[in-house]
Amino acid sequence: MTPTLAGVPDAVARFVPPRAARALVLAGAAASIGSTFLPWTWTSEFPGDLTVTGYPGGNQLITLALGACTLLAGAASLRPSRTRWTPLLRGLALAQFASTWYVLLAIAFELGGLVNWVAGTVVALVAVALPLVGALALPDDDDPERSDGRTFGRPVEIAVLFVLTFAAMLMVGYGLATEHTEQFVGFVLAVGFAAWGLNRGGLLEHVSAMAARNRTATALAALAAAVAFAFVQNDPAHMTLAANVLIFGAVALGLNIVVGLSGLLDLGYVAFLGVGAYVAALVSGSVYSRYTGAPLPFWAAVAIGIAVAIVAGVLIGAPTLRVRGDYLAIVTLGFGEIFRITANNLDGVSGPRLTNGPNGVPGVPDLSIFGYDFGEPHTILGVTLGRFSNYYLLLVAVVAICVFVYARVDRSRIGRAWAAIREDETAASAMGVNGFRYKLLAFALGAALAGLAGTVQAHVTTTVTPDQYKFLATAPPNSAFLLAAVVLGGMGTISGPLLGGALLYVIPEKFEFFDDKQLLLFGLTMILMMRLRPEGIVPDRRHRLEFHEREIAESEGRRTAARPPKAADAGAAT
Known part of the structure; x- marks a missing residue:
């Protein structure tokens, strides 16, 4: 068994049954999506204009995206697969919680107190906490059997790589387009914890293996997304930053x-x-x-x-x-x-x-x-x-x-x-x-x-x-x-x-x-x-x-111990 997330009180996992935990994840993810259609403050002085009802803006878009990802991952976790769903759900829920609470606390801190909160603020505070509580209460996954074989056919893998590459390009464009520090900090918190969850859940490993099997397609997808970025993000200030980043990246590649x-x-x-x-x-x-x-x-x-x-x-x-x-x-x-x-x-x-x-x-x-x-x-x-x-x-x-x-x-x-x-x-x-x-x-x-x-x-x-x-x-x-x-x-x-x-x-x-x-x-x-x-x-x-030689050896040992004996081994033991 994989150890639980460090710092999680044992009472959370002890008193919340697994079914209730999954219900909390799904219901909280749906509620957090709904909270983005409510205003989070009554004044437009906070960056992103979070005062509009029925139209998410600013960092509400991050909460909306993470809520949708958590909802999909929670629904997919009901079926067995090679993905470790518990750490993935914890990462997504923690990303949504950290990003949303940072923005809501920044509203109170920068605008002069809790008087700048509205009903939608309280809904968002509670809604994003529910998936985190549910994810922390979920039992840890057994380390699943890994496979280096193809999960999909080659055309499907290439299509997935192109979709993921362009999604990453749009995410980078959103990060560059943030005009204020508050928006960018919320974006960084969301991306950082979500990446942690994806890595712990094994999805990044699957994508890396997929990219290694389709190197040419991955390179073409990255090139196409980089070219499309100039047409999607055409602000002069942002393109100046992007051009300087490419200079810096090219030189860093030479130093590598x-x-x-x-x-x-x-x-x-x-x-x-x-x-x-x-x-x-x-x-x-x-x-x-x-x-x-x-x-x-x-x-x-x-x-x-x-x-x-x-x-x-x-x-x-x-x-x-x-x-x-x-x-x-x-x-x-x-x-x-x-x-x-x-x-x-x-x-x-x-x-x-x-x-x-x-x-x-x-x-x-x-x-x-x-x-x-x-x-x-x-x-x-x-x-x-x-x-x-x-x-x-x-x-x-x-x-x-x-x-x-x-x-x-x-x-x-x-x-x-x-x-x-x-x-x-x-x-x-x-x-x-x-x-x-x-x-x-x-x-x-x-x-x-x-x-x-x-x-x-x-x-x-x-x-x-x-x-x-x-x-x-x-x-x-x-x-x-x-x-x-x-x-x-x-x-x-x-x-x-x-x-x-x-x-x-x-x-x-x-x-x-x-x-x-x-x-x-x-x-x-x-x-x-x-x-x-x-x-x-x-x-x-x-x-x-x-x-990580020691950690990898311990992981392989746990995998070997958890693997059921083969028929030949069982016969020999008998």
Whole structure:
């Protein structure tokens, strides 16, 4: 039997029978759905306008969605399956409870007291508590027998993957569209506890297995959803944030080659992003550029930016990759600072005039590819795409290229050599793996992906300055946040660094009260992750086995003990 949820009073499970518990879950989920059609306050001063009867708005939509999911999961739990329904229902009920109570308490706190509550507020308070009480009183599920076989046919699995991907895209769009901290906090609470429940219930495991069996379809679904996002969410402020997230994610994916696949700690990686950005800015035709010739086409700027970044990666890697561990980290940290100081000094006074020193290269013009001006709005399929929507779509292509390169290299002979070096470089050398050559290749390829992202970043931000590429700055991208994105998301995976980069970029932007405390948020996040999930949000299978070897062994032991004996075993025992 799986232990009950920590901190749940025994009296809840002792005095509420299972049938009554299921009735509480179903009735409470239905009541919580109904509460969203009632006003939660009488004044529209609270974000989201929660004063309308019969039309949910603001965070009421989150309560409505979670109530529907809880109701469906509660109904589905009446039939036996491989899903562990009790932890799933607890996660969904806890997500709805935490998100709704936070919003209702925020109404009273921010507007000046309980006088701002109305009858619908009390209904919502009670309604969202009923599913939580019922879910906590449910008996724990036995650990079900897992199966790696297909649950559905291949066409159905592909359709499910597309539906889930687009649903995730709409959920992300809702999170970005939240205009106030109160709304975003409620959204984060709901998503966090719901994800916990889905993971404990085994549904995320089923979806991951389904995606692994249909890699091409999963990639196409993610690409289609990313492109559709520009047409669904077309607000300039939100698309600016989305474009910056893609830049950050692409660079984090390149760093994952160095850190996640090869096991090399690079603390100056953001310098390669700066190399690509400076190259693109200098050949873009800006009036502040040292290069006064005709602007080069974008493909040429990309090629030069990647080439210079590779040269920089080889130059830093060749003399330093003989060292390992902390010594390598110190050297790469020095390289990042050398790049920033050099860019500061190439101002025509301290050194040759090339980068304009601390002033950088402002006025980088917008791109124009095949006559498509990225700085001008364009109407496609009836939707007007602004400047940042145009660059967002370009960055989707850049991230797709980075993902393709990463996936192909990871499953190649080179990727296996990197894995061997990461696990034990001495043993890999004894088996004939040329550690220096493969580590140098990792540095070069990681630098190339960062240089590619940098060439686009220069045109998105229109200004390139040395202070943008520090080891630790007040805002990403910087080397510390890039490394944190890889560790937070999951080293050695594709979706992990992208998810980690998105979280580290979006959360500080949305939490207005953390405006000058981003380093505090960064530190707290790392501490919690190392304590609760050291393998990352999207763990690599090898890292998960390393960090949870004991728990997995105990789970397998419980499964073996609970499995009924086979006929042959029973005959032998007789």
